[in-house]
Amino acid sequence: xxxxxxxxxxxxxxxxxxxxxxxxxLLLATPLAWWLATTHSRAKTAVSALVAMPLVxxxxxxxFYLLVMMxxxxxxxxxxxxxxxxxxxxxxxxxxxxSVIYSLPFSVQPIEAAFEQLGNRPLEVAAxxxxxxxxxxxxxxxxxxxxxxxxxMVLTFAHTVGEFGVVLMLGGNIEGETRVLSVAIYDxxxxxxxxxxxxxxxxxxxxxxxxxxxLQQLNKKRKWQPV
Amino acid sequence: MSGIxxxxxxxxxxxxxxxxxxxxxxxxxALFGASGSGKTTLLRCIAGLERAPGGKLVxxxxxxxxxxxxxxxxxxxxxxxxxxxxxxxxxxxxxxxxYGWRRIPRPQRNIEFEEVIRLLGLETLLGxxxxxxxxxQRQRVAIARALLTSPALLLMDEPLxxxxxxxxxxxxxxxxxxxDESRVPILYVSHxxxxxxxxxxxxxxxxxxxxxxxxxxxxxxxxxxxxxSRLDEASAVLKCRVAAHDPDYHVSYVAxxxxxxxxxxxxxxxxxxxxxxxxxxxxxxxxxxxxxMQSQTSISNILPARVxxxxxxxxxxxxxxxxxxxxQFILSKxxxxxAALLHIEKDKLVYAQVKSVALMR
Numbered sequence: 274x275x276x277x278x279x280x281x282x283x284x285x286x287x288x289x290x291x292x293x294x295x296x297x298x299l300l301l302a303t304p305l306a307w308w309l310a311t312t313h314s315r316a317k318t319a320v321s322a323l324v325a326m327p328l329v330x331x332x333x334x335x336x337f338y339l340l341v342m343m344x345x346x347x348x349x350x351x352x353x354x355x356x357x358x359x360x361x362x363x364x365x366x367x368x369x370x371x372s373v374i375y376s377l378p379f380s381v382q383p384i385e386a387a388f389e390q391l392g393n394r395p396l397e398v399a400a401x402x403x404x405x406x407x408x409x410x411x412x413x414x415x416x417x418x419x420x421x422x423x424x425x426m427v428l429t430f431a432h433t434v435g436e437f438g439v440v441l442m443l444g445g446n447i448e449g450e451t452r453v454l455s456v457a458i459y460d461x462x463x464x465x466x467x468x469x470x471x472x473x474x475x476x477x478x479x480x481x482x483x484x485x486x487x488l489q490q491l492n493k494k495r496k497w498q499p500v
Numbered sequence: 501m502s503g504i505x506x507x508x509x510x511x512x513x514x515x516x517x518x519x520x521x522x523x524x525x526x527x528x529x530a531l532f533g534a535s536g537s538g539k540t541t542l543l544r545c546i547a548g549l550e551r552a553p554g555g556k557l558v559x560x561x562x563x564x565x566x567x568x569x570x571x572x573x574x575x576x577x578x579x580x581x582x583x584x585x586x587x588x589x590x591x592x593x594x595x596x597x598x599y600g601w602r603r604i605p606r607p608q609r610n611i612e613f614e615e616v617i618r619l620l621g622l623e624t625l626l627g628x629x630x631x632x633x634x635x636x637q638r639q640r641v642a643i644a645r646a647l648l649t650s651p652a653l654l655l656m657d658e659p660l661x662x663x664x665x666x667x668x669x670x671x672x673x674x675x676x677x678x679x680d681e682s683r684v685p686i687l688y689v690s691h692x693x694x695x696x697x698x699x700x701x702x703x704x705x706x707x708x709x710x711x712x713x714x715x716x717x718x719x720x721x722x723x724x725x726x727x728x729s730r731l732d733e734a735s736a737v738l739k740c741r742v743a744a745h746d747p748d749y750h751v752s753y754v755a756x757x758x759x760x761x762x763x764x765x766x767x768x769x770x771x772x773x774x775x776x777x778x779x780x781x782x783x784x785x786x787x788x789x790x791x792x793m794q795s796q797t798s799i800s801n802i803l804p805a806r807v808x809x810x811x812x813x814x815x816x817x818x819x820x821x822x823x824x825x826x827x828q829f830i831l832s833k834x835x836x837x838x839a840a841l842l843h844i845e846k847d848k849l850v851y852a853q854v855k856s857v858a859l860m861r
Contacts, residue, residue, distance in 0.1 A: 404603060408603075
């Protein structure tokens with residue numbers, strides 16, 4: 274079918290973007306969430322608020338400032354140019370950076386909640402069983418927070434797939450480079466190609482439903498229950 | 501230098517922990533007191549879970565805390581049993597048990613895995629997950645898990661208090677077996693006189709963050725200046741050894757330790773070899789006094805004794821008489837009237853008629 278040829282790069286880029294974002298955020302958000310859940314630092318409230326900002330800001334505002342910052346005159350832009358990386362706006366890398374920031378709360382908050390719910394006791398117990406702090410983190414905190422980690426991954430992935438405003442501000446609409454699904458759907462609607470818009474939208478709905486179903490299954494599969 | 505020597509000061513919300521003592525490095529030492537007396541805080545300081553600045557802790561000559569030295573919890577050779585079930589919910593029983601075991605280098609292990617399994621009767625539970633266990637079973641796994649780290653010191657924070665009566669009865673024999681078969685010194689926090697009487701060799705009495713008194717259990721339970729001797733359930737614990745059995749009457753005889761008089765008590769039959777150590781509890785209200793040996797009586801246990809002290813009880817019409825029965829003490833709660841009629845006074849020789857004797861183990 275002709276539209277699949279046109280849209281398949283968009284599907285591929287969307288998936289790639291979501292995968293990259295989820296993977297990077299898992300590595301970034303887990304230590305950050307751990308810090309937020311365990312620290313007594315006064316900086317905690319400020320950091321928490323900062324992490325939550327993307328939840329309340331219009332995507333266009335976020336996208337606008339990211340564009341400015343990553344642009345030739347911006348701080349980040351100058352840095353990337355000095356490092357020989359060129360400029361990030363209107364590139365796939367730029368989209369990844371923007372997505373990571375935009376989806377940060379969706380991965381930090383579930384993981385933080387899971388760590389907080391875990392409480393201090395299991396970690397104290399592990400300490401009395403000779404586990405060092407790092408050992409405790411990997412053998413107790415992470416496995417017990419698994420449901421939170423899964424939720425964070427799914428939310429981040431889904432949120433990135435559905436991203437629109439930030440992408441449009443920062444990535445434009447370059448086919449094969451930065452055009453993602455949501456933008457492609459928008460284009461189809463603009464061009465009154467409703468059948469194509471339908472196909473992509475329905476596909477997204479089916480995809481989202483399947484993902485959530487899989488998550489439920491994964492969480493049900495665990496052999497243990499909290500006691 | 502043997503023993504557990506500590507000196508801690510730590511302000512808390514409702515009290516200030518202010519303790520300094522040296523505790524024995526063998527047997528079970530009970531930290532006894534009402535809730536809020538600082539028992540658990542003291543235990544947590546010893547475990548390194550709580551940090552008392554400027555504190556000092558030396559265990560069998562090894563400095564765990566002093567000046568700038570502070571061993572983190574995971575660097576201290578302790579086992580810790582928490583009040584409530586503390587098993588890792590995401591690991592099966594076997595993996596829970598192995599968690600500490602695997603972190604002990606082989607040469608430092610001084611107990612066999614299978615031996616601990618047997619000691620706590622866990623053979624059939626290894627394949628289960630914590631949520632599939634009863635409260636008592638969980639606590640048994642937790643005790644085994646702590647033992648498997650080959651601790652130099654076992655800390656137990658009211659391990660039975662979260663359990664129902666049945667589970668308590670289920671675990672107590674295991675704790676007694678632990679006491680008999682393992683050489684690890686145990687610090688046992690409790691607010692239950694029954695547990696203390698059953699388990700402790702040594703007693704530390706705590707009130708409002710301070711240590712009021714400490715000493716050998718028989719001595720402390722019978723001290724006139726402590727509240728223990730004024731409880732309704734005031735009692736004495738005697739260390740004894742099995743002396744003989746009389747299967748015809750289904751009874752056993754136990755000899756009271758250190759008794760120059762070679763005194764024996766008749767107890768319900770207990771299938772233990774001769775010379776096996778046992779402990780016997782005698783409630784103050786079960787002991788009456790006579791000036792002459794009564795022969796025509798149904799009371800089997802009548803012991804010659806010397807009056808050490810007579811002091812007020814918790815009721816206005818009764819007094820407590822502290823008696824020496826050859827090195828160990830028992831208490832007798834009698835009416836003031838009887839005490840006056842019999843002229844009970846210090847150093848008087850009397851016969852203690854013991855109506856009921858409970859063999860603890």
